[in-house]
Amino acid sequence: MRRARAKALKNVEQVAEGVAAETLPEGKLFEIARSIGDRRLEELTVEDTTCGYCAVGCRFDLYSDGEEVLAARPTAEEDAPVNGISTCVKGKFGYDFVNSDDRLTSPLVRDGDDEFREATWDEALARVAEGFGSIREAHGGDALSVIASSKATNEENYLMGKFARQVLGTNSVDNCNRLCHSSTVAGLARTFGYGAASISTEDLELADCILLTGSNTTEAHPVLATRIKQNVRDGADLLVFDPREVQIAEYATQYSRVRPGYDAVWINGIIRHVVENGLYDESFVAERTTGFADVAAAVREFTPERVEAVTGVPPEEIEAAAETIADADACVFGWTLGLTEHSHGTENVLAMANLAAITGNLGKPGAGVSPFRGQNNVQGGGGDMGPLPDNFPGYQDLADDDVRARFEDAWDCDISPEYGYYTTQMFLAADRGDLRGMYVIGENAALSEPGVNHAERVLRDLEFLVVQDLFVTETAEYADVVLPACSFVEKTGTFTNTDRTVQMVNAVMEPKGDSRPDWEILQDLANRMGRDWDYESTAEVMDEVNSLTPIYGGVTHERVREEGGLQWPCPDEDHPGTERLYEDSFDTEDGRATLHGVGYSEPAETPDEEYPFTLTTGRVLYQYHTGTMTHREEGLMEYAPSDFVEVHPETAANHGIDPGDMVTVASRRGEIVVPAQVTDRVGTDTVFVPIHFAESAVNRLTDEEHLDPDAATPEYKVSAVRIGPYEGDSEPIGAGDVGTGTGDD
Numbered sequence: 187m188r189r190a191r192a193k194a195l196k197n198v199e200q201v202a203e204g205v206a207a208e209t210l211p212e213g214k215l216f217e218i219a220r221s222i223g224d225r226r227l228e229e230l231t232v233e234d235t236t237c238g239y240c241a242v243g244c245r246f247d248l249y250s251d252g253e254e255v256l257a258a259r260p261t262a263e264e265d266a267p268v269n270g271i272s273t274c275v276k277g278k279f280g281y282d283f284v285n286s287d288d289r290l291t292s293p294l295v296r297d298g299d300d301e302f303r304e305a306t307w308d309e310a311l312a313r314v315a316e317g318f319g320s321i322r323e324a325h326g327g328d329a330l331s332v333i334a335s336s337k338a339t340n341e342e343n344y345l346m347g348k349f350a351r352q353v354l355g356t357n358s359v360d361n362c363n364r365l366c367h368s369s370t371v372a373g374l375a376r377t378f379g380y381g382a383a384s385i386s387t388e389d390l391e392l393a394d395c396i397l398l399t400g401s402n403t404t405e406a407h408p409v410l411a412t413r414i415k416q417n418v419r420d421g422a423d424l425l426v427f428d429p430r431e432v433q434i435a436e437y438a439t440q441y442s443r444v445r446p447g448y449d450a451v452w453i454n455g456i457i458r459h460v461v462e463n464g465l466y467d468e469s470f471v472a473e474r475t476t477g478f479a480d481v482a483a484a485v486r487e488f489t490p491e492r493v494e495a496v497t498g499v500p501p502e503e504i505e506a507a508a509e510t511i512a513d514a515d516a517c518v519f520g521w522t523l524g525l526t527e528h529s530h531g532t533e534n535v536l537a538m539a540n541l542a543a544i545t546g547n548l549g550k551p552g553a554g555v556s557p558f559r560g561q562n563n564v565q566g567g568g569g570d571m572g573p574l575p576d577n578f579p580g581y582q583d584l585a586d587d588d589v590r591a592r593f594e595d596a597w598d599c600d601i602s603p604e605y606g607y608y609t610t611q612m613f614l615a616a617d618r619g620d621l622r623g624m625y626v627i628g629e630n631a632a633l634s635e636p637g638v639n640h641a642e643r644v645l646r647d648l649e650f651l652v653v654q655d656l657f658v659t660e661t662a663e664y665a666d667v668v669l670p671a672c673s674f675v676e677k678t679g680t681f682t683n684t685d686r687t688v689q690m691v692n693a694v695m696e697p698k699g700d701s702r703p704d705w706e707i708l709q710d711l712a713n714r715m716g717r718d719w720d721y722e723s724t725a726e727v728m729d730e731v732n733s734l735t736p737i738y739g740g741v742t743h744e745r746v747r748e749e750g751g752l753q754w755p756c757p758d759e760d761h762p763g764t765e766r767l768y769e770d771s772f773d774t775e776d777g778r779a780t781l782h783g784v785g786y787s788e789p790a791e792t793p794d795e796e797y798p799f800t801l802t803t804g805r806v807l808y809q810y811h812t813g814t815m816t817h818r819e820e821g822l823m824e825y826a827p828s829d830f831v832e833v834h835p836e837t838a839a840n841h842g843i844d845p846g847d848m849v850t851v852a853s854r855r856g857e858i859v860v861p862a863q864v865t866d867r868v869g870t871d872t873v874f875v876p877i878h879f880a881e882s883a884v885n886r887l888t889d890e891e892h893l894d895p896d897a898a899t900p901e902y903k904v905s906a907v908r909i910g911p912y913e914g915d916s917e918p919i920g921a922g923d924v925g926t927g928t929g930d931d
Contacts, residue, residue, distance in 0.1 A: 227324070227891040230909070232262045233694040236681045237277040238337065238391040238674035241816075242387075242409045242560035243683025243751075244269035244277050247695040248675060255675055255694065256279035265750050268387045268683060276407040281675070290657055290670035291699020292759070302658070302668065307700065307710070308839045312922030313667050314442045315714040317650040320719035321623040327355025328602075331612045331621055331870060332857065333630025334361040334573035335704070336548035337562035338671075339679025341727035342704040344579060346627060350606075350796055352599040353712045355432070356586060356623065357575050357606030362561060363568035364609040368897040369526040370557040372481075372568060373535025377543070377780055379773025381581065382565060384554035385518060386753065386765050387685050390414050392552030393424040395514035397507070398451065399526015399538075400903075406805050407522075407558050407684075425450060425511050427499070429802055430832070430874055439510070443869055446802045447789035449498050449525055453537040454784060455493035456508045458485040460544060461921040465512035467546030474543075474772070477781030481540050483889055484783030498869075511545055516552030522560065527903045530787040532896040537784045549768035549898060560683040562674070567680025570738065570754070571731070575606035580735035596734055608635065608898035610890055613644045622649040634898035637890030638883050639856050640724035653709060655813075670701035679724040680746060686752040686764070688741050751880060789904040790892035793871065797853065799837075800872050803884050824853060829860045829884065832874040835908065838864045841910055848912035853905050856886035859912050871910060 230249050231417045237244040245266040249256045258278050260271040283289070293310030294302040305313075321329050332354065334346040337770050343361070346519045350359035363371070371381030378384065390413045392395065404411040411434055418437050427449075435441040444452055460466050461482050471478050490501030511517050518541050538557065540828040547553040561566045572579035582589045594601050607615050611636060626643075635641035645651060645664040654669040655664040664670045673749040674681075676697045682688045699705070705727065709719040721727050724741040732738045737755040745759065746752055753763040771777035793800055831849050833841075843849055845864045850857055851873065860875060868874050875884045889906050894901075 205433065206912045219451065230256065231694055233650055233692040234265065234681075234690075235675070235687045235694065237273075237275045238562045238681075238921065239274075239280065239682040240407055240764065241562055241681075242274075242407050243562075243681065243685070243687055243689055244267055244409055244619070245671070247688060248278065248281075250694045252511060252695055254285045264468040266649075267687065267751055268685070269409045272412055272435045272775045274411045275534050277418055277663045280815060280819050280846075284673055284695075286657070286674055287656055288496070289698055289701075290668065291701055293664075293670060293677055293700070294668040295568065295660070296666050300334065302642075308704075309666055310669060311707075311711055311714055312453050314652050314711060317666060318623055318625070319715060321650060322355060324770070325622060328606075329620070330354045330356045330410055331358035331360075331572070331607060331624050332356070333609060333612070333624065333626045333629045333631060334359060334567065334606035335566040336362050337628045337674070337679065338567055338704045339563065339674075339724060340566040340682060340688070341679045341724040342708070342732065343563070343573050343728060344731050345705050345708045347571060347573040348597060349708050349712055350573070351601050352715055353447050354502045354625075355599075357602055357604065358551075358612060358615075359573050359606060360609040361564075361568045361613070362572050362573055362634065363564050363574075364898060366523050366560055367526055367569075368607075368608075369520075369528075369531030369894050369899045370535050372894075373539060373895040374555065375581065376532075376556075376782065377536060377539040378555075378768060379753075380767060381569065382767075383453075383524050383556045383685050384548060384767040385685060386687075387413065389416045389516075389518055389552050389554060389766070390520075390556070393417065393422055393514070393516050393518040394552065395425070395510055395517040396425070396520060397425045397511065397517065397685040398429040398434060398520045399444075401428075401520060401522040401527070401558055402430070402434060402804065403520070403522075403558065404433040406560070410520060410558060411686075412646050424803075425507050427445055427507075429800075429872050441507055442499045442502065442507070444497045444499055445869075446524075446800050447528060448870060449528075449534040450530065450537040450784050450787060451488060452497045452504065452653075453484045453534070453541055454488040454510070455490065455497075455499070455504045457481065457537070457541050457544065458488050459490075459505055459508035460512055460541075461485060463508075465508065470548075471544055474548075475779045475781055476776070477783070478544065479545065480783035481781045487786065511541070511547075514547075516550060517542075517545065517547045518552065518554055518556055518558040519547070520558060523559045524802075524903055526557075527899055527901065529790040529894055529899075531891045531894045531899045533784045536782045540781050540784070543583055543779045543781055549766065549770070552787065554766065554768075555757045556684070560682075563681040564678070565684055565686065566688065568681055570735075572735075572749045575608055578734070579731060580737045582735075584914065586632045596730075608893075610893060610898060610900055610928055613641055613890065616648060617643045623651070624648055625652045625654070626661055626665075628896040629653040630655075630659045630661050631886060632664070633875075633883055634786055635890065636885055636888040636902060637855055638885040639890075641885075654704065656701075670699070670704045671707065672701050676701070676736075677724075679705075680728065680741075680743070681752070686753045688738075688746055688754065688756075689751045690743070690746050720845035747815045790901055791854075791889060791904065791906045791911070797908050799869070799907050800889060800907060801818070801851065801853065801884075801905040801907040802874050803877050803888070804874065806878065807877050829858075829876050829878065830863045831860045831909070832863045832865050832868045834866055834868050834870045834872075835864050836870050837873075837909075843909075843911055848914070849909055849911050850912050851884075851887065851907050853907045858884060858886055859914070872908065 739754040746805040
């Protein structure tokens with residue numbers, strides 16, 4: 187027992203970068219250790235699983251006594267291809283939400299305008315079937331929509347898309363990918379064929395050069411940041427372009443501050459220098475791309491002087507970055523939402539894809555494009571599985587007659603060739619009265635949608651709203667029926683991580699109370715609405731997925747368990763999976779990358795005399811999304827208890843703002859009051875606010891109308907605002923109480 191206790195303590199304290207050890211009070215660490223040490227290990231359930239926070243895809247063992255998660259420890263390094271022995275603070279300690287006192291354990295229904303009351307599953311599902319059925323009968327399936335969940339498994343997301351089209355009769359099904367990386371998918375698909383990372387995670391350690399933009403990697407994806415920093419210490423160059431001097435910039439060979447909303451401008455400036463100085467890879471361009479002449483013509487206008495005037499990046503920094511990339515044998519181009527969440531995000535991604543292609547940095551070790559994904563299964567569940575208004579699973583076009591016929595035959599239903607509504611379009615359509623019912627699964631739209639005031643009004647006025655989640659979220663407060671779902675520690679299935687690796691998720695404990703896995707809820711509801719679903723397990727669902735989805739053709743639960751993970755495309759069961767895309771050809775008609783010239787664009791809303799600052803938004807290390815999970819972990823809340831606004835010292839002095847003062851931040855759509863962090867991480871004309879707290883709800887300030895025309899992504903990263911000391915009665919709080927460090931997706 188003494189050896190077991192010592193081993194348990196060692197496992198609990200083994201943490202990447204040391205950050206997790208600092209996150210919880212020392213007593214909490216020893217409390218966790220003792221909770222294992224005081225039991226016989228054989229009395230505990232231990233399951234290896236995949237993390238349910240970000241999409242790095244860390245694997246580890248979870249220890250449970252059947253009632254709660256007691257600890258997480260790294261699994262064998264060979265069984266954790268992405269993280270090895272590393273874990274971040276949330277994956278290590280963020281499990282109090284599973285047993286939170288306000289966890290949903292029974293269905294809730296609302297009678298008229300009354301408060302929620304508990305109901306049986308039979309009553310709740312009957313209410314849902316009746317509510318959706320009556321709208322479908324009176325107004326057609328197009329009056330209904332589904333918001334799927336990138337927190338759920340691949341198998342569950344596949345069924346969410348199937349449920350929308352087969353059971354409800356609507357193509358209006360979408361997910362949080364629309365609010366983050368849909369412009370990545372659109373831009374990369376148009377250029378290379380696949381809307382996903384071309385690299386494997388190990389390429390971050392093989393690259394000679396890494397260009398990061400719009401990504402606070404150390405805080406949003408700490409385990410990836412560890413790999414990058416190790417490579418930089420070994421001699422790789424790191425270029426960081428960002429409006430904020432984020433923590434990863436401390437390790438950079440070159441950091442360049444850019445004005446938010448003009449990323450294609452500085453990228454085109456780099457391309458111009460590469461082209462005009464003959465630094466591009468001539469053989470790669472000639473043999474493996476088309477459209478180079480269009481790109482060369484498009485970038486001519488982006489002279490060093492113009493780039494500096496627009497973006498603030500000096501000519502010498504553009505030149506240095508261009509020559510560093512060109513001199514490298516292999517370069518990885520990484521980004522997150524700072525590049526994509528714009529009204530022209532797809533153009534930004536097209537420009538980045540052009541830069542990667544003309545320098546020959548694709549299809550070889552240590553080179554490629556890598557959009558770091560935010561939610562644990564946004565790559566698989568949010569994209570690959572097809573809960574999308576325009577695509578079936580595997581990014582197969584809904585409008586393609588042959589593709590649609592195959593799914594109509596498999597699902598025994600008619601499917602309209604017309605695309606449905608994207609997520610934000612759903613709210614606009616509901617405002618017009620064109621959409622009357624909504625099924626929201628594992629998404630907190632009342633906080634995550636742009637223009638929260640508008641979203642709240644829409645949710646309140648919907649004819650029928652069903653929310654399926656772990657808690658009564660801000661969105662669920664408007665629901666007619668709330669269905670209790672399971673967390674990832676209570677279910678079995680697969681997640682697909684940011685480098686396309688499909689990995690197992692294994693239940694470590696039974697569902698809490700009467701909560702159920704999403705797939706079981708969907709199956710019961712589908713059968714009540716006239717269908718005959720008879721899946722016995724998520725393994726059976728994956729078998730249906732691979733029969734209809736070529737890139738998952740060889741993916742089965744059995745193989746994933748045996749091999750520890752499979753990277754798509756994996757077309758058949760004899761295929762080993764694809765470590766690195768585009769080694770021989772691109773997934774286009776002619777096998778070549780299709781380059782697109784990108785011109786000048788600017789944000790839909792720019793600062794003016796009334797609103798002179800640019801607001802940009804993002805995340806903090808110790809919180810996650812709208813806080814549904816992390817707000818219920820005491821240790822994490824101690825480090826990041828509230829939102830805040832970062833203000834440059836010069837700006838703060840000019841506006842009479844001291845550290846910790848309560849500050850009003852106002853846009854044309856609303857205002858919030860948050861404490862100030864005075865820091866030179868931001869420029870004098872930019873302020874930053876995280877996204878995690880309902881109390882401040884920064885998306886009250888963002889714009890729901892100006893969307894990327896290709897991907898319908900909102901412009902979260904640029905809003906014109908004004909700031910000033912709060913004139914109310916609240917006492918300022920100390921700067922040490924407002925959290926430290928922030929990060930984008």
